[in-house]
Amino acid sequence: MKYTFQTSTCRENTNAEKYVLREKLFGTNEVMPLWVADMDIDTPDFVLDAVRKRLEHQIVGYEELPQSAFLAQIEWMKKEHGVEFALEEMLYSHSVVASMNVAIEAFTEKGDKVIVQTPVYPPFFHSVIEHERELLKNPLKLRDDGTYTFDIEDLKSKINEKTKLLLLCSPHNPVGRVWRREELEQILELCVKHNIVVFSDEIHSDLVYAPNVHIPFASLSADARDITVTAIGIGKSFNMAGFAISSVAIQNKILRENFLKVYNRTHFANGSTLSHVAFEAAYRDGKEWLEELKIHLYKNFYMLDELCKKYPHYIKLTPIEGTYLAWLDCRGLGFGDRELRDFFIHKAGLGLSAGISFGREGSGFMRLNFAISSDKMLEVIKKLDEALLLKCRQ
Numbered sequence: 001m002k003y004t005f006q007t008s009t010c011r012e013n014t015n016a017e018k019y020v021l022r023e024k025l026f027g028t029n030e031v032m033p034l035w036v037a038d039m040d041i042d043t044p045d046f047v048l049d050a051v052r053k054r055l056e057h058q059i060v061g062y063e064e065l066p067q068s069a070f071l072a073q074i075e076w077m078k079k080e081h082g083v084e085f086a087l088e089e090m091l092y093s094h095s096v097v098a099s100m101n102v103a104i105e106a107f108t109e110k111g112d113k114v115i116v117q118t119p120v121y122p123p124f125f126h127s128v129i130e131h132e133r134e135l136l137k138n139p140l141k142l143r144d145d146g147t148y149t150f151d152i153e154d155l156k157s158k159i160n161e162k163t164k165l166l167l168l169c170s171p172h173n174p175v176g177r178v179w180r181r182e183e184l185e186q187i188l189e190l191c192v193k194h195n196i197v198v199f200s201d202e203i204h205s206d207l208v209y210a211p212n213v214h215i216p217f218a219s220l221s222a223d224a225r226d227i228t229v230t231a232i233g234i235g236k237s238f239n240m241a242g243f244a245i246s247s248v249a250i251q252n253k254i255l256r257e258n259f260l261k262v263y264n265r266t267h268f269a270n271g272s273t274l275s276h277v278a279f280e281a282a283y284r285d286g287k288e289w290l291e292e293l294k295i296h297l298y299k300n301f302y303m304l305d306e307l308c309k310k311y312p313h314y315i316k317l318t319p320i321e322g323t324y325l326a327w328l329d330c331r332g333l334g335f336g337d338r339e340l341r342d343f344f345i346h347k348a349g350l351g352l353s354a355g356i357s358f359g360r361e362g363s364g365f366m367r368l369n370f371a372i373s374s375d376k377m378l379e380v381i382k383k384l385d386e387a388l389l390l391k392c393r394q
């Protein structure tokens with residue numbers, strides 16, 4: 001392997017959100033932060049070198065996102081995910097969540113219903129509520145083997161003529177599913193039948209573990225192309241969220257124009273010059289690094305899995321297909337949600353995301369971000385092992 005990911009650059013005393021907000025979120029700085037979804041893994045050199053090179057030019061003025069950047073992305077999407085987008089279908093956005101908010105405004109009106117499949121990344125439901133749209137909750141179904149799937153019957157029973165938009169998380173944060181074609185097709189059938197636009201958040205699509213394969217929603221069929229707004233972020237894959245750049249692909253011209261009408265009002269324009277360069281470099285040169293990263297991430301997950309197997313009555317680790325976010329079923333510990341959070345903070349010294357923040361269905365769960373160096377992962381395992389052992393002895 002060319003990259004080892006054994007260590008990573010220290011982020012303490014930088015403005016890293018994951019560290020800076022510890023006191024506010026956990027009441028102490030004495031926790032290893034395993035919450036917000038960026039990586040404690042160095043942003044790759046081919047990205048940083050491209051930025052350094054750009055800075056050799058003395059002027060950093062307004063710039064357009066160059067065609068070559070989108071062409072690099074289009075090529076990546078075709079090779080990696082088997083979906084073909086044309087240049088005119090691609091739009092810049094500084095953030096996937098911002099794009100989601102634009103979609104809510106563009107495709108729904110106050111009082112319309114927007115489908116959200118909980119437990120899910122909190123901005124999905126916050127965005128709907130903030131826009132005064134009605135939240136149509138279609139909770140995922142938890143199966144006996146600890147994995148989740150869509151609850152299509154529940155969805156069928158709730159859709160009505162006010163239902164205008166579905167916010168799909170694919171792959172899914174926090175439950176780690178990479179949706180199968182048959183599952184997506186069921187969603188598609190319903191959305192086509194009821195004229196529902198699908199906002200498909202595919203920000204985690206590059207972080208999928210073999211043999212699982214990410215299927216872009218827009219690639220399902222011509223019908224899917226017609227109703228889908230695909231949000232693709234690069235921040236997760238190459239740990240460059242700080243560049244604040246992502247993109248949106250909309251193949252249906254009318255949907256694209258409606259999206260743009262709202263988008264242009266916000267005046268987000270074209271983003272930052274340095275992010276353009278970083279974006280292109282990642283798509284152009286990122287394949288080898290990303291493949292090695294995924295091997296590393298899966299090793300970390302495996303370590304966590306081995307640990308959880310030592311305490312099966314306390315923690316069940318949800319099988320993972322994609323993302324670097326482990327979903328821990330901690331109901332066996334017998335704590336309420338506050339106590340559970342406190343256990344991780346004060347007994348294990350770990351700052352995780354509370355499952356309940358992803359929706360009521362997340363009660364009794366915790367989300368652990370395992371995108372860290374192997375040295376740090378060993379530390380996490382040690383801390384959690386000690387806390388669980390102590391709990392056993394009580």
Ligand SMILES: Cc1ncc(COP(=O)(O)O)c(C=O)c1O
Pocket residue numbers: 036037094095096097098121169173201203204233235241246
């Ligand atoms: C599913 C999902 N969508 C969007 C985001 C955030 O994307 P952005 O920073 O581009 O708004 C995250 C970050 O954790 C995420 O997990």
